[in-house]
Amino acid sequence: MREWAEARVEDAGGRSTVILSGPMVISSIGHLDKELRAMTAPVQQIDLSGIGSIDTVGAWTVWRFASQHDAQITGATPExxxxxxxxxxxxxxxxITPPRSSIFIRVFEDVGHKVIEQWHGTVRVISFLGAIVISFFNSVVHRRFxxxxxxRQMELVGVASLGIIGLMSFLIGIVIAQQGAVQLxxxxxxxxxxxxxxxxxxxxxxxxxxxxMVAGRSGSAFAAQLGTMKLTEEIDAMRTIGVSPMEALVLPRILAAVIMMPLLGFYASIVAIIGGATLxxxxxxxxxxxxxxxxQEVVPMYDLYVxxxxxxxFGLIVALAGCYxxxxxxGNAEEVGLKTTQAVVQxxxxxxxxxxxxxxxxxxxGWA
Known part of the structure; x- marks a missing residue:
């Protein structure tokens, strides 16, 4: 049977003494804490000679009660x-709650932090783009492309996405033709x-x-793949053995997106026209x-050029956001999901x- 901590009050010689007994541990002082908080009469002394074991919670309860009543603690064991x-x-x-400045000052502080953060982010993106350009020229000059x-990345970005892009474009062509016909x-x-x-x-x-579509499919994949490799220190291992991550990981993804986007865009346009013709x-x-x-008669050639x-x-922007x-x-695995989301949104x-x-x-x- 569990033993509970107890308290009783004795008056001797005009001095009010609270005598505590039982184990003063976290599992046994729940009701005792309520009793001590409810005591409003002055207490001059707290007797601990009858207590058993004691832990930090029990010690804090005794000390808090003694501080409130300015009472003397007696009979305590060395522990x-x-x-x-x-x-x-x-x-x-x-x-407990630090003082807060006015909302007017806080708004300007937050805006200032955001502006500075955006500026630093812009500088980092430009530096990242410069590193890509340098890596490209190094790969060409030293013939290690x-x-x-x-x-492989062209296959993943382009060939593997033909199905979903074709279906999306076909349906978009149908929607444009149907809604346009209703209005016209x-x-x-x-x-x-x-x-x-x-x-x-x-x-x-x-x-x-x-x-x-490429941003949601390939851009997110770029961010997740590189982020996981960064988290598992594979990228650091590549640098250790003398392999440039920019040349081995980033550059192929950037070039694949830049090369495949015109082909995918042309393919999507043709499929959309076929969808419109079907409807x-x-x-x-x-x-x-x-x-x-x-x-062929009504669409000027410069529309295709545009x-x-x-x-x-667009391919460069999508791949750059994902890789960057x-x-x-x-830090942790949560960063992978966060950065992947940011890559797609950006x-x-x-x-x-x-x-x-x-x-x-x-x-x-004049190409309107």
């Missing part, structure tokens, strides 16, 4: 005296659906949606091959921003 003394020396008068690694029907211009599908897919959506034959009565022939110019830049965030992993954001910049630039050039 109890050491614990009570240790608890007394560990007392801190610091505030890793062609097998490049081909109000003006009796259903035939302009061909113009809408052809120009929109070749110029904008084909490359843009492909870049977003047009089924829903609008425009024959399939007539739709395709009409695309898409193909943007594609390698992967190389920044440190890549998609920068792709959309650059797409808007390209739209304004090409409009100024």
């Amino acid at each position: 109890a005296e050491r614990l009570i003394e240790a608890v007394r020396n560990a007392e801190s008068t610091a505030d 890793r062609m097998r690694a490049l081909v 029907e109000q003006f009796g211009a259903e035939s302009l659906t061909v113009n809408l599908v052809g120009r929109l897919t070749l110029r904008e959506l084909g490359v843009l949606m492909t870049a977003i 047009s034959e089924l829903a609008l009565g425009i024959p399939f091959f007539t739709f395709l022939a009409r695309v 898409g193909m110019i943007k594609a390698p830049v 965030q992967g190389m920044q992993v440190q 890549a998609i954001f920068m792709v959309i921003v650059l797409d808007a910049v390209f739209a304004v630039l090409f409009t100024k050039m």
Whole structure:
């Protein structure tokens, strides 16, 4: 049967004494702590001669009660005296909650920290891009370019993603044709659906949606792979044996994305046009091959140029974000997931921003 700590009060010679008995340990003083807190009458002395074992929690309970009543502790064993003394020396008068500055100052501090962090991040990205350029020239000059690694990454980035990108593009072409036809029907211009599908897919959506898909598929893979290698110190081991991680790991991924993005973008645009032609034959009565022939007539060649110019830049942004965030992993496995998420978000954001910049630039050039 468990023994509980107890307390009783005795008055002798005008002095109120609290006599404690039983084990003063964490498992037996729960109700005693409540009793001691409820005592409001003055206490001059605390007698510990009747207690059994004592731990830090029991010592702290006794010391706190004695401090509240300014009482003298008597009858303590050497062990109890050491614990009570240790608890007394560990007392801190610091505030539990530190003082906070005004919200006005905190907002400006947070904004300042964010601005400085963004500036340092920009410098690191530029340095990372410079390291990639140096690695590329070193690989070419010293003839140690890793062609097998490049081909492997081209397969993973391009060939392995043909299925999902093709399905996505086909459905996008159907959606554009269907929604465009519904709106153009109000003006009796259903035939302009061909113009809408052809120009929109070749110029904008084909490359843009492909870049977003590659960012979610390959960009995240780059960050996770490099981050895991960084965490398991494989990258440090490569440096130790004289192998440059930039040349062996980063450069093949960057080049694979830059090379495959124009091909994937063109493939996505063609599949989207096929999707639009399929819907047009089924829903609008425009024959399939007539739709395709009409695309060649109404879509200017510079629309294809616009898409193909943007594609390698988007590929560079996606691969750069994935590799950079992967190389920044440190500390623990949680960083891998965090940096992977940041890589995808940053890549998609920068792709959309650059797409808007390209739209304004090409409009100024007369390729509208």
